[in-house]
Amino acid sequence: MSVSVPAIISPSEPLAVRQADADQELVATWVARHESPHTVGNYRRQARRFLTFTERPLREVRVCDVQAFLATLSAKAPATRANATAALKSLLSFGYDIGYLPLNVGKMVKAPAVKNTLAERIMEEADATRMIAIEPDPRNRALLTLTYGAGLRASEVCALRWRDLSARDGAGQVTAFGKGGKTRVILLSANTWRTVAAISGDAGPDAPVFRSVKGGALSRVQLHRIVKAAAARAGLSPDISAHWLRHAHASHSLDRGAPIHLVQATLGHASVATTGRYTHARPSDSSARYLGI
Template sequence: MVSGDQPRSTAPAVPDDGIHRADLPLVKTWLHNRSSNTVRAYRTNVAEFARFVAKPMADVALADIQAWNDSMADAADSTRRRKISAVKSLLTYGHKLGFLLQDAGAAFRMERGRDNLNERILSRQQVLAMLAGEKDPRRHALLALLYGTGLRISEACALRWRDMTRRQSGGIATVFGKGGKTRHVQVSPSLWKEIAAVRSDVGPDAPVIPGHDGGLLHERAVDRVVKRAAKRAGLPPDVSAHWLRHAFASHQLDAGQPVHWVQAQLGHSSLATTTRYSHASADAAGADLLA
């Protein structure tokens, strides 16, 4: 059992969040076929805006968006930008669909935020300290999977053994990721050996890292495992699973892996996103970060 994993809450998945009744059809079609994580995050952001303006989207003006942005002055720049982006996306979609007469967000200028990605990249020594401090084999395998592949937390939770293909050296994980895109992620020999060692269910639908009941692991449980490992290693409390993804990208590029290879591993649609970490300098198949 992965530490911290608990049964899911029985609370409603979508509470009464303040979105105007007239906007519910628009929000529903806007979120259609998006991942559960995206639906949850986008709806939360839009609901917050809806409560702030207390009016339907058809009546929203540029001044409303500006006022909401100003009300978040104490929030982190990345948080404010993420919330504004969600609302702007909804308004643009509604206008294109003909649901809204105007796109009130089109004229809103978003400030270029300071790139503080470097503050969220752990050193290799820090990651190895997290791994060394985790004595439970299954929790250790979870941390190794996140760092050794750069998977998003949702991708790691959804990974099943039917998605895993053994190769002469290591293997390949077929990942259904963000934006409904499928990619093939390289699994190093040492990582394959570790996750295979904690496998208890030989069925193809068995999760690579199972939850407390043998089913798919919940993201909240993964977050708890990561934060406890970070605390043991003396790292900041805001360390998350996504920091291990950042570390994977940075450390692979530092090891000289081609930027296009790292881009493919991470599933970045834009090469510019990958090159934020650093620049590749040599042609190689991929470093085994866990060896």
Template sequence: MAPTRSMADIANTAQLVSLWLTTKRSKESHRAYETDIRCFVAFLLGQNPQQVRLNDIDLRTVTINDVQAFADFLETHRTKTGKPLAPASRARRIAALKSLLNYGCKIKYLSFNAADDTLLPKTKDRLAERILREVEVMTMVALTTNERDKALIQFLYYTAARVGEVAHVRWRDIRCNRNGQGQVTLFGKGEKTRTVLIPKKVYQALTKLRSPSDTLDAAVFKSRKGGEPLKERQIRDLVAAAALKAGIQGKVSPHWLRHSHASHSLDRRASVQLVQQTLGHSSLHTTSRYAHAKPSDSSGLYLPE
């Protein structure tokens, strides 16, 4: 859990950013978040992001106009290749700034969030493109011969866990229930925890990974060299390799298996409330997107041909 701090503990922007990053579970994303904030600082100073320091501005002096001007700049900005920034990239930078300023308000370092009313750029909903077919998931599992990698893919699919959650799973988080199924406690976004059931077959595959020397604090998914916990990047690479071997097109990531879990379980009549609980969504609206991503019916089918 991130430490509770107050305005008295923070003297400048760099300290605020550093503390804010501790609330982000994925350490691999810390650099991206910091880069987004650095881009904002560079914009205000009219300099190159690589030449500025976070302390070159005081966030307490940032105005609503500053944030809106930054959003306008991102809309017209061109990359080194001459292409405009993708809407998703623009949205991520604005979202990062919103999150930082909101955190600054939460700990009373800032008096208000200057980015609160700034709208995020609309992005194309590519959810349907990132949902695998059931046969594709089963092919990924079937063609993966390494026991650890096979169990990893099954775990991702059947628990719908995020990659950051999987990287932090320890043996103390997994246990067997009275029905012979497994259950895992996942530590997700916003320091929320949830318990998810694991099918018997997958639970049995997991138990085979545990060596006699593994303590309760040992990682479930470890690297072959040194026995260190698999990093998020390694998990992504393993999933991408399994998808490639299965002949699946696209840059398949662990999150695709999470999307697929939601879509497939809804297709098989699981309630949207149950899927929401399993995925750890705070909003039912978020979960409902999966029901619309692959519709089985449409009013257009009722029209004359």
């Protein structure tokens, strides 16, 4: 592994100060390994809260310290506790793997079970298509169409440049640079391609596909506002976000008979097991239907 072990920065400082500096360097190195701004911000907050709570160097942290910190979150939702647990386990494992920590105390801590709420975040196909169809703004309609039609993540949509889209076989394709630094090419339907190509105008290859009013690339915050406004216009749940359209793509394509490995490749899932969650969230049959009640 190429990651260096954080050093004690200033020998002239008291030991506690030097150790705190080294802990902060470890946290900074650990956080820098993640590309998602959301993950980086979340992990940095979790580490800061934990270090403030324990008031001791990471090298002296024990299992009971981690458990005591997580106990302070007992009133929080299971997903919040699971998120904090995952962050701490990742930090402590990283510190141990690079030789900075003598023990991986996080290995002994288990995250709480979290209810799978995926089924609650899947739209009906008719709702998704209506939300897109009644969007009056051409740019926003193209944005919604491509997000749903290609199953893109919010960050992938916002990062698109016109060089990432090209015509192909009477329709088109989009090249997405996604999670984990992976690139994938997604073939688009003819309708999706026409809708997106119609807003290109005289844009150059390096211009953002979806521009903000200031001329730069649309931000994820702006994307979510557009999606929520479209959902409200269609009389749908205020909880709907851009990621719901990605969920909808997976679920609806599987409902229509798309092979699960193809959906996996389109969405960029690392494992087919991840894609398989959609079949469990919306099963096509159940033994309950075979009973006489």
